[in-house]
Amino acid sequence: MIRKILNKVFQGLVCGIPLFIVLGIFDYRFHNYFWKDLDSFRIIPGIRMFDFFSILDGYLALLFVVFFILLAMKEILMDKGSKWINLPIALIIVGGIVELFTYIQIEPSIKSFWFQSYLNYANPILLFFVLVFGVKNEKLFKSLKKAFFITFSIFGGIILFKYFTDLLPGANKDFLGRLVWPYIDPFVSMKAESANWLAYLFGPMIILAAVNLVEKTKEKMGLRKYALEFLTIAISGMILVLTKSYTGLFVVFFIIAYLVFAYLPRDKRKFFWLGIVVLLIVGIASQYHTEKFQILLGNYKKANSIERRIQIYEFNFDAFLDHPLKGIGLGNYQSYFRENQIAYLENMIPEEEIPPHPHNLIVNFWSDLGIFGLMAIFAMYIMVIFNILKEFNSPDKNLYLLVFFYFLGHGLLDLPYGLEENSILFWIILSFIFIRRYFSHAKE
Secondary structure: OHHHHHHHHHHHHHHOHHHHHHHHHHHHHHHHHHOHHHHHHOOOOOOOOOOOOOHHHHHHHHHHHHHHHHHHOOOOOOOOOOHHHHHHHHHHHHHHHHHHHHOOOOOOOOOOHHHHHHHHHHHHHHHHHHHHHHOOOHHHHHHHHHHHHHHHHHHHHHHHHHHHHOOOOOOOEOOOOOEOOOOEOOOOOOOEOOOHHHHHHHHHHHHHHHHHHHHHHHOOOOHHHHHHHHHHHHHHHHHHHHHOOHHHHHHHHHHHHHHHHHHOOHHHHHHHHHHHHHHHHHHHHHHOOOHHHHHHOOOOOOOOHHHHHHHHHHHHHHHHHHOOOOOOOOOOHHHHHHHHHHHHOOOOOOHHHOOOOOOOHHHHHHHHHHHHHHHHHHHHHHHHHHHHHHOOOOOOOOOHHHHHHHHHHHOOOOOOOOOHHHHHHHHHHHHHHHHHHHHHHHHO
16 A cells, blocks of 8 residues: 555656756746745755755655655666666766865855766766656656646746746846846846756757657557647747757757658658758748847857857867866866966956856766766767667667757757756656667567
8 A cells, every 4th residue: 555655656756857847947046036035944054046945856855765765665676778878877976986086176166066966967867767767657658758748838838928028027038139038147136147048948848749749650649649749849949949049959950850851751851851951041041130140150249159169169178188087177167267268268258258167068077077977978979879870770769869869969069968957857868768768678
């Protein structure tokens, strides 16, 4: 009886993850304005977010507790379906241990070692294992995906309502007119922060919904059964376009094109290439006169994002040559950049534009965890790309590889990993690859 109740509680907690990711975003972004008095009840009084009294982390802590109780009761099946990910995770753990004993904080301390370890690695990886070993019911897996679609459709609807009405508190757009809300400064003012953070959330949702559509077509469901996926794609796609995240748009376009090409009959593929050309022309034409696009062309008084990226990557390369084994250290990147750019760059980047991260997923893993982090993320890239190519002609493709590839693709020019919600989503989508593989093996 107790086992059944705990199983139901665990399944309910799993399906609540997407909701609490979104609630966690609002908790962090709007906490200082609406419920800051709750700080007195937190475990660590000086920290307004990301301790076990934050809404997201408290929820995950409860999920972990229930999981480990079920594990102790041998209700959780430990299978061998996640073999290839063991190497990257082992390298991350070794890198974290090495950092623990060699870490030197660079002042000013902007991000602490312990919180970066917890937010970006310990918590997300633990959640990965909870899902891989806990979601052994195909109905639960479908319910979890459905929860993501419903939650992010509602979340996206609220964002679009704010964009078109500006009736909710906080900055709506950045100086380029890019959609940013609810990513506002959580401490000082309600000014806009990065529009790319929205892309990191809604880009994967588009791919996940598209993959689910393909999965459903195999089961030959009625048209009404696809409504939630189409709604998710429409809302998420609109948000991605409004963020003007060209990297995100390109990666989504590339993955969807791959997906269509893989399932299109050979005699229809000539129309596919024609469609690609038309979509590219329409996309460029629709963006050509926007300020963001003109900046990319160099028609703006400030350095554009490409020029800044080049400077950041020059800095990253020189920093790597100086510290190839140890990296820069968890949470140290921004302070290290401020302290050393005069030695690495000909033209200094202004204080207000000093990057908080290296704008590259591979470099970020090296910066945080040194050579072990670098080997870990390289292993992920190699293994995911190898599996995608291996399964291209397979009738039972694991399409969640494509969803996860969004992070790897976008990660070549930016960092869809730095915030807690991004790190958690990164490892959740990675877990979907192995959950899907488990069900495929179970049917054989």
